[in-house]
Amino acid sequence: MGSVTTIQGPTYSDGDASHRPTNRPDLRKANEQGYLQKLALKWMQEVGMAKNGRNYSLDQLPAGYEVWERPRTNDPNHFDKWLFGHPNHKTFDSPNRFFPHFVYLMRNGSENCTCKMCNVGKSKSLPVPVAEPPPQKAPLHKGPVDEQGVPDVFQHLFTLLKSEGTLTREIEEPFSMDWRAEQPLVEAMANSTRESYIPRHGEIVMYLKPRPFLQGHELRQDISSHEFKIYDTKTSQYIGTPQWLAGIVAEMPPLIPPNMTVFGFRIEPLPTPGSNDRSINKKYTYAPINLIRPFAFWQTCLHGVSQDQWHQSIHNALAACKTVSLIDRHIFKGFWPTAKIYSRAIFIGAENYWIGDTVRLLPKAVPLDTVPPNTVMVMQIRNIVTTLLNLQPEADGHTVTGDECESITITLEGHVYTLSKATTNNNTNIIDLTEEEDEEDEEDDDNATILPTHAQKPVMHNYDRDGYRWHRLLPSNPHPTATATAEDADENLHSTTFSGVLSRLYEHTAMHTWFPALHLWSSPPPTAAAAAASSSAAPTDPNNSNPTNLLRCGTTSMMVARGGKEWFWADGRVEALGLTRLCGMHVGARNAERERE
16 A cells, blocks of 8 residues: 555544443444545545545544444454444444535534434434534534634644654645645646746746837847946947836746747736735736846846836835745654644745755855855755744643744755865865766655756756866755755755745856846956956956856845845735735735635
């Protein structure tokens, strides 16, 4: 039998613990596994979430219910089973007969039960009200729920972890309409091939309206001044300065080159945080990809533009740069009193990062003996982990909500690479990237770090030239903002706080196209004649912090954008950006479809 996905049972129960075969010595308590597995499978089929080949099991039967059995007289090796606990003191002889009542319990008793035992003759009983348990029967069992009445799966897992000591579970929330609605989208995104330079849904970007660039006008970066200007191809002259805006990617075209340039991305300007005036959302634009830049480069885009000429959406976007929200928390691992929740993706400020993405890391001011300050380093993300350290139970000594813990941190784990002239000959803590490209990672079936198809290293290529090469750092030589992950030391992973991420590492071709005035290093390598004429050749170190360095571009921008504010950890992107409408529709709490019928 393959791996089993555990499904949380109903948090509401009308089970009567006094309904037991006390005067039947021929009966004994039975193994409940058959009921747990059949009920779980039928429930997942009921809600449309069952997957072919997947095995399911409930964590437990509804409170007050038990399975009893006895051997058949004519076949002692075969046992007949009955489920006890119904409030009418009737028994069920199979999971199939009990399932209608199970559905009633899973829906918190909000509808009349259709099972035979609740509707048999004169002994028919009315559904038991949630707030009024039947007298002289087992107390109503009501598990943890959130403010929307959805079972709190994390409180359940925390409490179960305290009870069992160690725990590994796949996280599924079939009662949550939000979770069920986002699963097809998450699966599609996790398994798709995504170039780093393509804007992603929900990201904040810099963009221009396309109208000024019709009839032979182009967006170009002036090589001499580094300013972006409108260029007239007919007169070969610059004719003006474009108006940059900041907005959220609300709708994406099919990711085929003609679609990205012809139809464009629907981008909506960001509204002022806390303002009730949302009219700015209606001023959306379909911008082709050549008029879009990652928000990490906002200062480069606005170079030469005075602040009083910035569009209001720029200020609104800067206010959202210290927000963080997780996507698809899908695996729970714990060793009491520490719990770890693994997510597939994360929004950090303007950008969206998935497992497998390669990201640039912010530099650290404090130098290390083996790593010079301002060294260019990137990480290929393997895990996105939320760690709750030293969990404590509530006053009842049993329930663990997660509110009482020493600390909660969000970290990214992965392989860290540096661009330098170092080789394995003079540093045993460095592995040449070219030496590991033929290696294949062997992952366990339940490991959270299985990389999707888009997680490939070519995004790092073309930066390694002029003698500089990518090398992977081993845990004994971590990035200044990254530390070795002790439990994953065999995988040579490092971890960094989410705030240590600068942006995705974009393809070299894209960077050169976006910013032709910038060079791979701080300035182009000097020619032999220029070097002879000058006593000091221009610096060519890729770790130089000169703003014309492609690999360092955007560092100052993001440090400025994130300065002076506390981080806001939101439940989702809609809450993080304070959105009420997107693509002309209400979202979040404003969405009328979220109201219970």
